[in-house]
Amino acid sequence: MKELSVDLDLVRKYDVPGPRYTSYPPATRFSEEYDVNRLNELIQANKQSQRDLSLYCHIPFCESLCWFCGCTTVITSQHREGTDYLDYLDREMKLFCEEGIGNRKIVQMHLGGGTPTFLKPDEIKRLGSIIHGHFGETTGCEAGAEVDPRRLTKEHVTALWEAGFNRASMGVQDNNAKVQKAVNRIQPMDITLASVEWLRETGFESINIDLIYGLPFQTESSFEKTLDEIIGLSPDRLAVFSYAHVPWIKPAQKILERDNLPTPETKLKLLKLIIEKLTSEGYVYIGMDHFARPDDELAVAQKQKTLQRNFQGYSTFGGADIHAFGMSSVSQIPDAYWQNIKDLKDYYRSLDDGKTPVSKACLLTDQEKKHRTVITRLMCDLSLDYDDLSSNLDINFREEFATSLAGLEDMEKDGLLRRNESGLTVTDAGRLFIRNIAMRFDPEIESSSTTRYSKTI
Numbered sequence: 001m002k003e004l005s006v007d008l009d010l011v012r013k014y015d016v017p018g019p020r021y022t023s024y025p026p027a028t029r030f031s032e033e034y035d036v037n038r039l040n041e042l043i044q045a046n047k048q049s050q051r052d053l054s055l056y057c058h059i060p061f062c063e064s065l066c067w068f069c070g071c072t073t074v075i076t077s078q079h080r081e082g083t084d085y086l087d088y089l090d091r092e093m094k095l096f097c098e099e100g101i102g103n104r105k106i107v108q109m110h111l112g113g114g115t116p117t118f119l120k121p122d123e124i125k126r127l128g129s130i131i132h133g134h135f136g137e138t139t140g141c142e143a144g145a146e147v148d149p150r151r152l153t154k155e156h157v158t159a160l161w162e163a164g165f166n167r168a169s170m171g172v173q174d175n176n177a178k179v180q181k182a183v184n185r186i187q188p189m190d191i192t193l194a195s196v197e198w199l200r201e202t203g204f205e206s207i208n209i210d211l212i213y214g215l216p217f218q219t220e221s222s223f224e225k226t227l228d229e230i231i232g233l234s235p236d237r238l239a240v241f242s243y244a245h246v247p248w249i250k251p252a253q254k255i256l257e258r259d260n261l262p263t264p265e266t267k268l269k270l271l272k273l274i275i276e277k278l279t280s281e282g283y284v285y286i287g288m289d290h291f292a293r294p295d296d297e298l299a300v301a302q303k304q305k306t307l308q309r310n311f312q313g314y315s316t317f318g319g320a321d322i323h324a325f326g327m328s329s330v331s332q333i334p335d336a337y338w339q340n341i342k343d344l345k346d347y348y349r350s351l352d353d354g355k356t357p358v359s360k361a362c363l364l365t366d367q368e369k370k371h372r373t374v375i376t377r378l379m380c381d382l383s384l385d386y387d388d389l390s391s392n393l394d395i396n397f398r399e400e401f402a403t404s405l406a407g408l409e410d411m412e413k414d415g416l417l418r419r420n421e422s423g424l425t426v427t428d429a430g431r432l433f434i435r436n437i438a439m440r441f442d443p444e445i446e447s448s449s450t451t452r453y454s455k456t457i
């Protein structure tokens with residue numbers, strides 16, 4: 001991909017709140033009022049299908065809180081908690097698999113958090129045995145784990161490898177010492193470097209690094225230094241997130257207000273810097289916050305139009321169901337999403353009572369499934385082929401989505417997309433505005449309150 005240049009006037013124009021579309025309908029539309037029997041019927045039917053399976057396990061623990069964090073975490077230094085949690089994960093998987101899960105091929109596994117490497121190396125191996133005990137072999141599947149360089153050891157890396165993990169993602173956020181102190185996350189570059197080296201020596205195939213812009217004390221020159229240092233590590237993927245300041249939801253974020261949070265204008269300049277620098281260094285801008293080397297599976301899947309959206313962002317496996325385990329995790333099958341209880345004690349209580357720990361769900365209507373397909377293809381392929389959609393959805397796409405298509409004129413004029421008789425293509429400049437374009441195909445967006453969402457840019 002050629003180097004991109006970012007037009008800040010367009011960014012200002014389109015920077016409005018909107019869903020991230022990691023699911024459609026977005027998680028804000030999941031409800032505690034759902035038809036429990038219907039969901040159970042759908043899950044049972046799905047278990048017997050031949051569709052590929054993706055497994056997700058959520059490990060919520062972190063030893064200390066990074067003050068910018070927006071994740072569902074449990075902060076504790078009591079490592080005994082990890083042992084207990086694995087007992088409950090084992091129970092949850094047993095409950096789920098009790099009536100069999102049919103002949104499902106596991107194509108993908110993800111270990112997220114919190115901090116999965118809060119678990120000791122032996123516990124990571126035990127988690128691998130629990131997963132394999134319930135779901136069978138995962139050899140050859142794409143298996144990613146989130147690791148925290150601050151507490152990672154070579155033994156953790158070996159344990160992850162032995163448990164079947166072969167991809168890793170790590171948070172760095174910013175290398176600048178002043179920024180790190182301001183956000184309560186001290187992570188000198190040498191420990192990030194050591195983690196990358198251990199992972200590569202062990203054989204991990206793809207390494208992702210997360211960065212955040214919009215943190216206190218960040219400037220264009222300080223963040224450019226971080227970018228240079230991280231590019232020097234040659235990660236296969238980078239996710240560069242915009243910091244969302246929501247202290248009314250995450251009170252610890254209030255602490256960040258005492259220092260210099262960058263102005264909105266500085267944030268925009270940081271965004272411009274990130275996109276222009278990473279694309280000039282040869283990374284493909286996948287969309288949203290994600291960048292990948294041209295030969296990385298993510299970039300290849302985008303080219304082959306097999307990319308998918310899921311709760312980890314982008315995923316290389318289209319057509320796989322996600323069965324997720326652990327507190328707050330979200331599962332996904334063609335007809336439904338469901339989310340586990342977000343509170344640790346309540347999650348344990350539910351399993352103690354022998355109940356699946358689901359708290360919210362969304363059962364999709366036929367209409368929602370159509371909109372999901374269109375929004376997913378747009379977010380992943382950065383294009384829509386009207387005839388393909390007509391045949392895949394068994395509709396006349398041009399007629400059924402006429403209002404959405406008619407409402408794209410301003411975006412076409414602004415150079416975000418191009419249209420012809422057969423379809424539309426998002427331009428390189430339009431990749432940054434992909435959420436805005438997707439919103440034009442979301443019939444609920446007009447009626448729902450967008451204040452629940454982060455800004456699109």
Ligand code: SF4
Pocket residue numbers: 061062064065066069070071073113114115148171
């Ligand atoms: S380690 Fe990750 S999940 Fe835990 S508090 Fe820090 S940012 Fe949040």
